[in-house]
Structure formats: structure tokens, C-alpha cells
Amino acid sequence: MPRLTLLLLSLTLATLALAAPPQPWYEKYHQRRVMVPQSYYEGLSLRRQQPINPNAVRNVVCLDTSTRFLLYDEYAASLAICTSIAGPSATRCEGNPAETEGRSGKAVFTLEAIEKDKGATINVSKDAWAGCVAAAREACPEGSFEGVCVGAATRGDVRFRLGSV
Numbered sequence: 573m574p575r576l577t578l579l580l581l582s583l584t585l586a587t588l589a590l591a592a593p594p595q596p597w598y599e600k601y602h603q604r605r606v607m608v609p610q611s612y613y614e615g616l617s618l619r620r621q622q623p624i625n626p627n628a629v630r631n632v633v634c635l636d637t638s639t640r641f642l643l644y645d646e647y648a649a650s651l652a653i654c655t656s657i658a659g660p661s662a663t664r665c666e667g668n669p670a671e672t673e674g675r676s677g678k679a680v681f682t683l684e685a686i687e688k689d690k691g692a693t694i695n696v697s698k699d700a701w702a703g704c705v706a707a708a709r710e711a712c713p714e715g716s717f718e719g720v721c722v723g724a725a726t727r728g729d730v731r732f733r734l735g736s737v
């Protein structure tokens with residue numbers, strides 16, 4: 573009798589499996605789908621182009637090493653500063669802000685001209701900024717960090733931080 577029950581159960585399960593609508597291939601592997609920001613690729617290629625310049629930054633501090641950023645959020649957030657410096661037409665931070673922030677997902681970069689009280693504003697090229705982020709990330713392989721991006725303002729330097737929101 574238990575044998576028959578088992579057989580019936582197997583048959584029922586097999587029928588159910590056959591009757592189930594086919595699952596799209598992506599749902600089979602990813603329960604949660606997240607759109608990758610296109611600027612991820614630009615940030616990635618900027619990082620790969622440049623060797624690390626130790627003089628680009630100073631006072632780098634690794635903050636919470638347990639914070640996890642999605643890699644594409646980190647790159648996209650770095651290019652979301654100054655409204656946006658993503659894309660081939662943007663070569664530098666425009667608009668002379670004294671402070672700015674760039675966010676993607678949970679990753680947020682905040683920047684401020686250290687001498688903003690004396691009228692300093694952020695004035696940095698995309699390449700120089702990418703160099704500051706790369707140097708800080710090189711020193712802090714995991715988690716949030718802060719540092720100073722040397723000469724990134726109309727006078728003095730720029731303090732920057734990658735944090736989580």
C-alpha cells in the first residue's frame with residue numbers, strides 16, 4: 573500500500589511539473605533583478621585606464637569595512653557628482669558647487685571644497701576625480717572611505733567620502 577501511495581504521489585508531482593508554465597531563463601537564476609546603470613561601464617573603464625597616482629589623495633581613511641556596495645553603484649555614484657559627469661560630453665565638474673553629492677542605489681559620494689568658507693568651489697576634471705576615487709579604493713578594498721582629493725577646488729583641496737544610504 574505505501575508503495576502505491578508513493579507511485580501516485582510521484583505521478584502527481586510529475587504531472588504538476590509538466591503542467592507548470594515554463595520559467596523564463598533569467599528568473600531561474602535571479603530572484604531579484606536590478607538594472608545596471610550604464611555609467612558603470614564608463615567608471616570601470618576610467619579606473620582601468622589610469623595607474624594609481626599616490627599624490628592624487630591624502631588623509632585617506634577606511635571607514636566601515638563591513639559596508640558592502642554593489643560595484644556598479646559605486647562607479648555610477650562616482651559619476652553622478654555635480655549633477656552628473658557621466659557620458660562623453662562631460663569632462664569635468666560643472667557649475668562651481670562648493671559641495672556636491674552623487675548617488676546610485678546605496679552608494680553615495682559626498683564632496684566639499686575644504687576652503688568653501690573662503691569662497692572655494694569644486695573644480696575638478698573627470699579624470700582627476702576618477703584618480704582620487706581609484707587611489708582611495710586601492711587603499712580601502714572594502715567598505716566606505718574618505719579622503720582628500722588634492723587640488724580639486726579653485727583653492728585648496730576637496731574632502732570626499734563614499735558612504736552608504
Ligand SMILES: *[C@@H]1O[C@H](CO)[C@@H](O)[C@H](O)[C@H]1NC(C)=O
Pocket residue numbers: 695696725726
Ligand atoms: C578650474 O580648473 C581649470 C583647469 O585646471 C582652470 O583652467 C580654471 O581656471 C579653473 N577655474 C577656476 C574658477 O579656478
